[in-house]
Structure formats: C-alpha cells, structure tokens
Amino acid sequence: MAVYTEVADEDLRAFVGEYDIGAVVSCKGIAEGVENSNYLLQTDRGNYILTLYEKRVNPTDLPFFIGLMEHLARQGLRCPTPVAGRDGIALRHLCDRPAAIVSFLKGLWPRRITAAHCAALGRAMADLHQKGLSYAGSRPNSLGPKAWRPLFEQEAHRTDEVKPGLADFLRHELDHLERHWPQDLPIGIIHADLFPDNVFFQGDEVSGLIDFYFACTDFLAYDIAICLNAWCFEDDGSFNITKAHLLLWNYQQVRPLSAAEFRALPILARGSAIRFLLTRLYDWLNTPAGAFVKRKDPLEYERKLRFHASIEGAEAYGLHHDAPAAGKQ
Numbered sequence: 001m002a003v004y005t006e007v008a009d010e011d012l013r014a015f016v017g018e019y020d021i022g023a024v025v026s027c028k029g030i031a032e033g034v035e036n037s038n039y040l041l042q043t044d045r046g047n048y049i050l051t052l053y054e055k056r057v058n059p060t061d062l063p064f065f066i067g068l069m070e071h072l073a074r075q076g077l078r079c080p081t082p083v084a085g086r087d088g089i090a091l092r093h094l095c096d097r098p099a100a101i102v103s104f105l106k107g108l109w110p111r112r113i114t115a116a117h118c119a120a121l122g123r124a125m126a127d128l129h130q131k132g133l134s135y136a137g138s139r140p141n142s143l144g145p146k147a148w149r150p151l152f153e154q155e156a157h158r159t160d161e162v163k164p165g166l167a168d169f170l171r172h173e174l175d176h177l178e179r180h181w182p183q184d185l186p187i188g189i190i191h192a193d194l195f196p197d198n199v200f201f202q203g204d205e206v207s208g209l210i211d212f213y214f215a216c217t218d219f220l221a222y223d224i225a226i227c228l229n230a231w232c233f234e235d236d237g238s239f240n241i242t243k244a245h246l247l248l249w250n251y252q253q254v255r256p257l258s259a260a261e262f263r264a265l266p267i268l269a270r271g272s273a274i275r276f277l278l279t280r281l282y283d284w285l286n287t288p289a290g291a292f293v294k295r296k297d298p299l300e301y302e303r304k305l306r307f308h309a310s311i312e313g314a315e316a317y318g319l320h321h322d323a324p325a326a327g328k329q
C-alpha cells in the first residue's frame, strides 16, 4: 500500500492548523498508488487528499505540478485543486517531506473498461489539452525518447531473464524509434500517465482526472497514443478497434487532429509502449518479489508494441483522417 510515511497525530493537527479547512476528524492511509503517500483527510468542513511526496518525485518539479493543477482547476477542468494555507502557499512540508492538500474528487476509476468510457475519455483528454495551452509552465518529458535507451542499457544484461530474445527485440525497436520519431507535431501540456486508475467516472461521464505527477510538455498526440495502449486492449491482448474509434472520434470533437498527427499515431503508440515496457521492466528487475508494491507486467507492453509495429497505418485505429467531424456517435 502506498503509505510510506506515517504522520503522528500532533504533526497532522499542527499542519492542518496552517490551513483554513476546519479541524481534523480522521485521516486514513490510501492503499492504492505506488509513488507517494496519500491520505484521505476528513475535517469538520469536508474531505481532502493529503499527499506526502516521496523519493520518486523530483522536488524541483513540484511547483510545475501544483501550478498546473491550480491552472486547470481555474479553467474549469475537474482535477484536484491544491488548497493554499492561510499564507497563500499550497506546497508545504510535513514529516520532512514536501506535502500538499488537494480537493477530494467524487467518482471511481473503472475496473472494467467499456466503449462508453473510451468515448468520454477522448473528450476529457482533448479538454485537458486545450486548457493546458494557456499554462505558462513547462517541463521536459523526463521519460521521453532520449531517456529510453539509457533506461534499457541499465538493465540490458538482465532483460532476457524476463523473456529470451527480449533484449534484441528492444534494441531493434529503439533503433527504429530513434530513426522515425516525429519532429514537429503540435506541443502542449500532456498528462503522460492517463491510465484508467487516473480517470474517475460517475456513470459514463468523466468526473475527474488525477495524478498529474508525470505531466510534461510534449506532443499532444503522444498522450492519445498512451491512451490507445492503456484503454483499447482487452485482457486477452486483442486490440478493440471500437474503443479506439470512439476515443479518437470524441477527442476530435473537441480538438481536431492535423493530418500529420493522425499519421504519426502508430509510431507514437510504439514509443509509448516501449516507455511503459521499459519502466515496468526496470521495476520488475529491481523490486523484490515479496515487496508490498505490486509489479506490473512488462510483457503486456511487448504485445502492444508488436501490434502497433504490425499495422499499416493509423486507419487500423478505426478512423480515417477525413472522417466527418460533426454528428453524434
């Protein structure tokens, strides 16, 4: 469970006393998540999330993340809103760690993904991209193409322990991605980890996006590629073209893709697949089997990568670029 830091009652009371959010009623650790310590904080005025940022988040990036959530919330996007203390400061310290309180969002993330979820996700992601354009901050993608080969080389000697032949496959893929990675697609703020566990729904509607701690400045279409991987494959590994079609079609109702972005989707999807394959591979090889954090399967992303490498073009995602932009689906 993701509570790395236990907060003593007196520390919590003193910390919450710096805000104008009422008195602490309860504070319970949240088991989900792996990066940070998260608590559901209840005061006599409402519910909040208290996050203590642990070692995988670079403290110098925190002002960018907090500022982004403040900006998006001001624009009307449903995302955690950082709560400032009485002195106007949202990013504070608790138990020797950077810490923040954010608003609690209603809804649940979907355990079983439907086509309707993918449709709603498409609109919500495009809305995020539009609203992020006016954010003044920027942050390079620390897990972008330049990071992939060094990440792979670190573990290359052990990669075939996970699957014989995997190291050679990844080397060839990296060569291909380095040669063909697009150069001049529209750029903006992307979420970069928009997996189902970071999207809350009430019914079929998106009620909130959370976990902005990989957000960065990159190709907007790369976020779509991440979602094609995270939302449009079934448990048996098959690609669900209906889900992909609805995701893309609905995205385009809010933010139409350029022809170049549309054509680039397969290579972006290959890149996104290798990014998650490599971070999962690293965690797989470096997390002791008995650790309390559940390791995610890197080979799931090898299968996804092979799918994107096998298709002829972006039409395989269920949409032609000249598809009519109007009408309801």
Ligand SMILES: Nc1ncnc2c1ncn2[C@@H]1O[C@H](COP(=O)(O)OP(=O)(O)OP(=O)(O)O)[C@@H](O)[C@H]1O
Pocket (backbone or CB within 6 Å): 002, 030, 032, 033, 034, 035, 036, 037, 038, 049, 079, 080, 102, 103, 104, 105, 106, 197, 198, 210, 211, 213
């Ligand atoms: N603003 C929020 N409102 C309601 N619940 C939240 C909020 N933020 C986080 N949570 C709850 O806490 C859980 C963990 O949050 P999160 O995904 O941000 O954890 P993490 O450890 O930072 O990230 P990761 O998913 O990368 O491991 C979520 O699944 C959700 O249940």
Ligand SMILES: N[C@@H](CCO)C(=O)O
Pocket (backbone or CB within 6 Å): 193, 195, 276, 279, 280, 296
């Ligand atoms: N979403 C990532 C985990 C880190 O956020 C994955 O599934 O590999």
